[in-house]
Every structure is written in structure tokens, then in C-alpha cells.
Amino acid sequence: MNNFKFQNPTKIIFGKGQIASLKDELPQDANILLLYGGGSIKRNGIYDQVISALGDRRVEEFGGIPANPEYAKLMEALAVIKARDITYILAVGGGSVIDGAKFLSAAALYEGDEPWDILTNNISTTKGMPFATVLTLPATGSEMNSGSVITRAETKEKLVMGGPGLFPAFSILDPEVIHSIPQRQLANGITDAFTHVLEQYMTYPMGAYLQDRLSESILQTLIEVAPKVMEDPTDYTAASNFMWSCTMALNGLISKGVPTDWAVHMMGHELTALYGIDHARTLAVIAPSHYTYNFEAKKEKLAQYGERVWNITEGSTEEKARAAIQRTEQFFHELGIDTKLSQYTDDYEGTAEEVAKRFTERGWKGLGEHQSLNPEDARKIVEMAY
Amino acid sequence: MNNFKFQNPTKIIFGKGQIASLKDELPQDANILLLYGGGSIKRNGIYDQVISALGDRRVEEFGGIPANPEYAKLMEALAVIKARDITYILAVGGGSVIDGAKFLSAAALYEGDEPWDILTNNISTTKGMPFATVLTLPATGSEMNSGSVITRAETKEKLVMGGPGLFPAFSILDPEVIHSIPQRQLANGITDAFTHVLEQYMTYPMGAYLQDRLSESILQTLIEVAPKVMEDPTDYTAASNFMWSCTMALNGLISKGVPTDWAVHMMGHELTALYGIDHARTLAVIAPSHYTYNFEAKKEKLAQYGERVWNITEGSTEEKARAAIQRTEQFFHELGIDTKLSQYTDDYEGTAEEVAKRFTERGWKGLGEHQSLNPEDARKIVEMAY
Incomplete structure (x- = not known):
């Protein structure tokens, strides 16, 4: 086990009817920026629950944060924060809205001229404007971590930021929000969370027995509830396990003391940039090829995953490992997620x-847990994913 | 899954050589009370590592905190805190020293006349004097939670206290401290952590699939590393998994959204009070009888535990559940822990x-997850444990 540091101060408020607890959790004298996305919260009743809980606090609204939170749009929100003396940001949405709130939290207290420098100069934010979240789409885990990904169309950049000052003060996770999420986004959320665990687990044995088992627990739970969530999003038991699994998949716990990979995300991001393919689907395209290409380096963990998560008990280490990759791809297919690039675009030659x-x-x-994959390796992996 | 709130702000600094990081983690201008137990830290080198890392900070020492932290002794330490303008408490020890530090953290800022009122009046501490810990004995989990148990010999009381202000600011977990722990205490630590998980898990199915699997992960890891830790405490892989499992067993995570029991602890505490039996050993005495007595209420979870943790796959639910209780008792025996009261005292009649x-x-x-066990139930359970 590697040495590690772990700290996660975010307060989680989990369960049915918990959006109403905003009333008690938010400071009474806060001047709030209510940040949200495309407006689905106004159709599914979440907006009304939030407004009701906010009571007579001073609230400015800022909607329209897009799926990959865009710098230019966020700079408009920052202008509102400055003009209206905002003291607290409340993000109501999925990972994109929450990531946007993290940027705003950092930018609001940033003393430089150009907030984009926070991203290009890798400035770690130790203190941001306080913010909280109401999660409407389980997937990214952003509700309980301090990382954020921001896109800038103007320069075609997609950069990461973070820091110990960017944990949400609290996050409200009400599994009933899942009722109104479209099937496509439910499948994406399951795939995203599942791949988050794989990126932190599918490396090589490190003697971190507990962390391995915690990761396997999240994978097993996602596998158990996935068909139920897809079949009936009002199944509260399935929805609540799905939601908590997504949060636990990327709140920092399972990566402590172990090597991590994240190459699937790095290559996947480029497919989103090139073709606009949903983030989660790019992960499902890259992961099987990545694990097949790096088979020798990853076969022990692949076999362990096959045995413990998929109950593949027959055969050699290599046979179990191969079967585990196949079973993973099949899992994505069962969610309605295609795993070949050519199923998303006809224009894949040259990708x-x-x-x-x-x-x-x-x-x-x-790329990868050894930082050993070079451009030619990436070329071969993506080509295998055609 | 039940609704829940979860927040744990303690920073964990885990790994070899990490005691030296006290240098950077403690405020430079802190006036420190260094709190410890019977002095073993002076024999095993931990004291020297701590003193070296503290540098030229002002440090007062207070040793001699006993195994069940005693109010009268802690009041002496409180007098030092007041007399010497202490601003920060550093607990170097196991659960008893850390629990003592929590009492002092609360008492130092308590405005009433009699700090014992914090315990008798169930006063939740929202702000205490800052404190940190260097864990020398994995077992209780006190290093990453906000609870404390304090004993008062004068009135024969043993009471609990806590509150959101009583999380350690940080805790240093260096698995190499295990080298010098006596076998008896290693066995106690494994048993204590194992039983902590059982108390939060062995109830009835609640549809909390993830929490169940997280609990099973800790149990499986403890089972895997227990013989290695006992055989060779310098086995770093075993020691690190043991240490992290003990912390994760009682940092609040696995109890969220599920019913908990804690009857084994309640009855076990009385055996310690009556006969001075080590805390962990009283748990091993009570647990098998408790699970046998409450078999009908707990058999589904007992069978699930048997299947997933002990790989008991044959037989009916009842058969798996019975076998799981037997296997648990056998595990304690393999650690050298007796599971019958009559093995600890000849004077057990009437207990x-x-x-x-x-x-x-x-x-x-x-007592129990339904709060349904009455004095007669407790009598029968303890009698079964003779």
C-alpha cells in the first residue's frame, strides 16, 4: 500500500425529501446565486422544491450552464456574482453545473486579472466562495470531491482544476430525482461511475486489499442495480444504491494508497471533443481496447475483477482476465451503450x-498507471476501438 | 435504505515515516499538550519521533492516561491545559488516549462548572480545542470519529460523549507502529474492529447493498490479514490493511442508511466493569450468544455474511446462518481469544x-436494532455465554 493523505469535509444529506433541508443548511443571511443547467429542473419539480426551501433569502438565478461547462458562460455568471454581492453559490444539477460552481467558487475570490489562469497555471484553490449542491443526475461524483473540468470553446481547451478549498460545503442527494432522468442519461451515469472505479482499480496488485474490495463493492452494486434502475427509476432501493455508488466512486476514498490509470478518460475526452459523443459512451468505447492492449500489465487485476465481480471462476489468470473484459463490454451493451467508435460516427477513419x-x-x-503509454500506444488503442 | 447525513472532516495521513509530518501539520505557534498512556511510546521509539517532529514548539507532557480513560486523571490534565495556556492537544496512543483527548478538547472550552455534566447531560460538543492524534494501536477507530467513552471510578460510571466539534483535526496512521504491539493487543484490536463492523451490519436486510458490501469488505480484509499480522507484525502489507480496516470500521461510513445494533458492546461493557476482562474479549464472549439468541431476527444477514464473507455456500438460510456464527467463534479462537465467560473467571455464576x-x-x-431486548433477554444471552 502506498502512503496517502485523505480528507473530505463535504457533508452529505442523503434521502427522500431532503431538498427541503436547504432551509436549515444554508446560512440565513446568504446572498445566493442559484446555478442550474438547461431548465429540466423547472419541469421535474426540483426547482420548486429548492425555491420553497430557500424561503426569503436573497436569490439570483443563473441558468443555462451547458453539458461541458463553458468558460464564456461561466464568466457571465461571475459578473452576476460581482454585481450582486453574491456570498454563496447553490448548484442544482449534475456534474457540469457542479463543476461550473467550483470554477465560480474559485474565480469569485481569485485576485488575478484572468480567472482562466487558475486552469492554465494549475492554481490549487485553498479557499473559495462557499457553495453547496443539490444533485439531480448521479454520475460524476463531483458532489463530493474538489475537482472540476472546464471547457473553453474559444481555444478548444478542456482543463481540470481543483484544490482543498473546492469541496462542496454540503450536497443533497435525493434518490427520487432519478424518476425523471431519461434512459440515455441513466445509462450514461451508470457507465461513468463504473468506469471511474475501473480507472482507480484496474492497474496492478499493490497489496491494498481493503481498497480493492471497496472498489469491487461499488462495481458489484452498480451491476446489481443497473437493470433495476433502467427498468424502473422509481425503484427507490435501486435508485438510492445507484446514487450513493456514484458518489462513493469518486470521492477520493478508493484511490488512496493505490496507483490509478485515467488513460481511458484522457483518450475518451478527445472523442467527445472530436465527435460530441457523450462522455460516458467514449469511456465504454475506449475501456475494452485499453484493457486488451495493456493486457500483460493489467491481467492480474483483470482476473481478480473477473473472479470477484463477475464470478468468473474457471480457467487460467489469462482466461479469466480476457473473460472479464468481454463481460464488461457486454455490461455496457446491456445498458444500451455501444462500444465501438464506428457505431457513433461514419467518419472514424483517421481518429x-x-x-x-x-x-x-x-x-x-x-498515460496510464506507469505513465508509459506514448502517442503510438494511444493510436493503436483507439484504432482497436473502431 | 434509510435517510442519512454523513460528514467526516478528519484528515488522515497514512503510511511509513509519516509521524515526521507533525512538523508541517501542527500550527507553528501552538502551545501543545502531549497526551499519552503508560509510557510504551518511550520504549518503542514513537515518543522520540514525535518530539523530533515537534521542533521548537512549546510542549507540555501529560502521560499516564489509563486503558479506560478516567475522569479524575483527565481533570489533572485539564488543570495543566488551563495553567499552561495550552492551545492544541496531541494524543499519542490508542483509543483510550484519543478518547481522553476528546474529553479534554470539549472540557477546555466548556463554560459550565463541572465538565462531567458534558457526559451526564449528553451535551454535544460543536466546538472543542483543536486536537490531533498519532495512532499507536489500531482497534477502536477513535482516530477518525467524534465519539469518546469516559470512565469515572468514583461513581462507577462509563459514559459516552461526542459531537461534530470532536473530530481530530488530523490523525497520523503509520502501520510500522504495529511492530512493537504485544500479541494480546493485536488480537484484541482485530477482534474489536471486526465486532465494530458486525454491530453495524448484523441486523436485517435494509436494501443498502453498497453499505453491506463495504462492511463485508472490511470483514474480509481483517480475516485475510489477521493471521499474517499475528505471525509477523513487520509484514507491512498486512499491517497497513489491518490499520486502515480498523479506521474504516468505525469512521461513520458503514452505518449510514442502515439500522445498527450495539447490544454486544452494551453487555460486553458490563463484563469489563465486573471482571476487568479486556474490552475486545468481552465482545467475543457476547457476540456468538447474542446472534444465536436473536437468530430469527438476524438469520438473513447472518446467512448473507456466511456466504459472502466465509464462503459458506451449502445449505438453507438457517444452516448458513448457524455455520456463520460457528465460523465467527472459530475466528476468535484462531486469534487466541476465548469466547466463554467461564474461561475468564471462575466466579461467573450470577453474572x-x-x-x-x-x-x-x-x-x-x-437493546438491539429494534430496541426490543429487555433485561430478561440480556440475562439469557449472558447465561448462554457462560
Whole structure:
């Protein structure tokens, strides 16, 4: 087990009817910026629950945060924060809205001229404007971590930021919000959370027995509830386990003391940038190829995963590991998620070369848990995913 | 799954050589009370590591905190805090020293005349004097929670206290401290942590699939590393998994959204009070009888535990459940822990009646996850444990 530090101060308020607890959790004298996305919260009743709980606090609304939170749009929100003396940000939405709130939290107290520098200069935020979240779409885990991904269309950049000051003060997780989520987004959320665990687990044995089992617990739970969530999003037992699994998948706990990979995300991001494919679906496209290409390096963990998570008990280490990759791909298929790039675009020729080129342009030193994958490796992995 | 709130702000600093990080983690201008127990830290080198890391900070030492932290002794420490303008408490020890630090943290800022009122009046501490810990004995989980148990010999009381202000600011967990722990205490630590998980898990199915699996993960890990820790405490992989499992067993995570029991602890405490039996050993005495007595109420979870944790796959639910109780008792035996009261004292006759009497005297409303066990139930359970 590697040495590690772990701290996560976010307060989780979990369960039915908990949106009403905003009333008690938010400071009474806060001047609130209510940040949200495309407006679905006005159709599904969540907006009304939030407004009711806010009572007579001073609230400015800012909607329209897009699926990949865009810098230009967030700068408009920042102008509102400054003009209206906002003291507290309340993000009501999924990972994109929450990631946007984290940027605003940092930018509101940033003393430089250009908040984009926080991203380009890798500035860790130790103190941001306080913010909280009401999660409407389980998937990214952003509700209980301090990381954020921001997109800037103008320069075609998608950069990460974070810091110990960017944990939500609290996050409200009401599994009943799942009722109104479209099937496509439910499948995406399950796939996203599942792949988050794989990125922190599918490396090589490190003697971190507890962390391995915690990761396997989340994978097993997602597998158990996935068909139930897809079949009936009002199944509260399934919905609540789905929601808590998504949060636990990326709140920092399971990565402590172990190597992590994240190459699937790095390559997947480029497919979203090139073709606009949903983030989660790009992960499902890349993951099977990535694990097949890096088979020798990952086969022990693949076999362990196959045995413990998929109950694949027959065969050699290699046979179990191969079967585990196949079973993972089948799981994505059962969610209605295609796992080949050619199923998303006819224009896929040349994608592998383009990803390899961007690899160099972006200055990546090397991908994977050993940081050993080079542009040519990435080219081959993406080509295998055609 | 039940609704829940979860927040745990303690920073964990885990790994080899991490005691040295006290240098950076403690405020430079802190006036520190260094709190410890019987002095073993002076023999095993931990004291020297701590003193070296503290540098030129002002430090007062207070040793001699006993195994069940005693109010009178802690009041002496409180007098030092007041007389010497202490601003920060550093607990170097196991659960008793850490529990003592929590009492001092609360008492130092308590405005009433008599700090014992914090315990008798169930006063939740929202703000205490800052404190941190260097854990020298994995077992209780006190290093990452906000609860404390304090004993007062004068009145024969043993009471609990806590509150959101009583999380350690940080805790240093260096698995190498295990090298010098006596076998008896290693076995106690494993048993204590194992039983902590059982108390939060062995109830009835609640549809909390993730929490169940997280609990099973800790149990499986403790089972896997127990013989290795006992055989060779310098086995770092075993030691690190043991240490992290003990912390995760009682940091609040696995109890969220599920019913909890804690009857084993309630009855076990009385055996310690009556005969001075080590805390962990009283749990091993009571647990098998408790699960056998409450078999009908707990058999579904007992069978699930048998299947998933002990790989008991044959037989009916009842058969698996019975076998799971036997296997648990065998696990304690393999650790060298006796599971019958008569193995600890010849004077056991009448103990069951005495525990039942105390049940009433202490005003317990009812034990167990349904709060349904009455004094007569407790009498029968303890009698089964003779």
C-alpha cells in the first residue's frame, strides 16, 4: 500500500425529501446565486422544491450552464456574482453545473486579472466562495470531491482544476430525482461511475486489499442495480444504491494508497471533443481496447475483477482476465451503450492518428498507471476501438 | 435504505515515516499538550519521533492516561491545559488516549462548572480545542470519529460523549507502529474492529447493498490479514490493511442508511466493569450468544455474511446462518481469544442476573436494532455465554 493523505469535509444529506433541508443548511443571511443547467429542473419539480426551501433569502438565478461547462458562460455568471454581492453559490444539477460552481467558487475570490489562469497555471484553490449542491443526475461524483473540468470553446481547451478549498460545503442527494432522468442519461451515469472505479482499480496488485474490495463493492452494486434502475427509476432501493455508488466512486476514498490509470478518460475526452459523443459512451468505447492492449500489465487485476465481480471462476489468470473484459463490454451493451467508435460516427477513419497527434500537442508525458503509454500506444488503442 | 447525513472532516495521513509530518501539520505557534498512556511510546521509539517532529514548539507532557480513560486523571490534565495556556492537544496512543483527548478538547472550552455534566447531560460538543492524534494501536477507530467513552471510578460510571466539534483535526496512521504491539493487543484490536463492523451490519436486510458490501469488505480484509499480522507484525502489507480496516470500521461510513445494533458492546461493557476482562474479549464472549439468541431476527444477514464473507455456500438460510456464527467463534479462537465467560473467571455464576439488574438500573430502554431486548433477554444471552 502506498502512503496517502485523505480528507473530505463535504457533508452529505442523503434521502427522500431532503431538498427541503436547504432551509436549515444554508446560512440565513446568504446572498445566493442559484446555478442550474438547461431548465429540466423547472419541469421535474426540483426547482420548486429548492425555491420553497430557500424561503426569503436573497436569490439570483443563473441558468443555462451547458453539458461541458463553458468558460464564456461561466464568466457571465461571475459578473452576476460581482454585481450582486453574491456570498454563496447553490448548484442544482449534475456534474457540469457542479463543476461550473467550483470554477465560480474559485474565480469569485481569485485576485488575478484572468480567472482562466487558475486552469492554465494549475492554481490549487485553498479557499473559495462557499457553495453547496443539490444533485439531480448521479454520475460524476463531483458532489463530493474538489475537482472540476472546464471547457473553453474559444481555444478548444478542456482543463481540470481543483484544490482543498473546492469541496462542496454540503450536497443533497435525493434518490427520487432519478424518476425523471431519461434512459440515455441513466445509462450514461451508470457507465461513468463504473468506469471511474475501473480507472482507480484496474492497474496492478499493490497489496491494498481493503481498497480493492471497496472498489469491487461499488462495481458489484452498480451491476446489481443497473437493470433495476433502467427498468424502473422509481425503484427507490435501486435508485438510492445507484446514487450513493456514484458518489462513493469518486470521492477520493478508493484511490488512496493505490496507483490509478485515467488513460481511458484522457483518450475518451478527445472523442467527445472530436465527435460530441457523450462522455460516458467514449469511456465504454475506449475501456475494452485499453484493457486488451495493456493486457500483460493489467491481467492480474483483470482476473481478480473477473473472479470477484463477475464470478468468473474457471480457467487460467489469462482466461479469466480476457473473460472479464468481454463481460464488461457486454455490461455496457446491456445498458444500451455501444462500444465501438464506428457505431457513433461514419467518419472514424483517421481518429487514431488524430488522438496520437493531440497527445503530443497537449504535452502529455505518458498515460496510464506507469505513465508509459506514448502517442503510438494511444493510436493503436483507439484504432482497436473502431 | 434509510435517510442519512454523513460528514467526516478528519484528515488522515497514512503510511511509513509519516509521524515526521507533525512538523508541517501542527500550527507553528501552538502551545501543545502531549497526551499519552503508560509510557510504551518511550520504549518503542514513537515518543522520540514525535518530539523530533515537534521542533521548537512549546510542549507540555501529560502521560499516564489509563486503558479506560478516567475522569479524575483527565481533570489533572485539564488543570495543566488551563495553567499552561495550552492551545492544541496531541494524543499519542490508542483509543483510550484519543478518547481522553476528546474529553479534554470539549472540557477546555466548556463554560459550565463541572465538565462531567458534558457526559451526564449528553451535551454535544460543536466546538472543542483543536486536537490531533498519532495512532499507536489500531482497534477502536477513535482516530477518525467524534465519539469518546469516559470512565469515572468514583461513581462507577462509563459514559459516552461526542459531537461534530470532536473530530481530530488530523490523525497520523503509520502501520510500522504495529511492530512493537504485544500479541494480546493485536488480537484484541482485530477482534474489536471486526465486532465494530458486525454491530453495524448484523441486523436485517435494509436494501443498502453498497453499505453491506463495504462492511463485508472490511470483514474480509481483517480475516485475510489477521493471521499474517499475528505471525509477523513487520509484514507491512498486512499491517497497513489491518490499520486502515480498523479506521474504516468505525469512521461513520458503514452505518449510514442502515439500522445498527450495539447490544454486544452494551453487555460486553458490563463484563469489563465486573471482571476487568479486556474490552475486545468481552465482545467475543457476547457476540456468538447474542446472534444465536436473536437468530430469527438476524438469520438473513447472518446467512448473507456466511456466504459472502466465509464462503459458506451449502445449505438453507438457517444452516448458513448457524455455520456463520460457528465460523465467527472459530475466528476468535484462531486469534487466541476465548469466547466463554467461564474461561475468564471462575466466579461467573450470577453474572447474567447482575447484567439484567444493571440493564434496569442504567435505564436502558431496550437493546438491539429494534430496541426490543429487555433485561430478561440480556440475562439469557449472558447465561448462554457462560
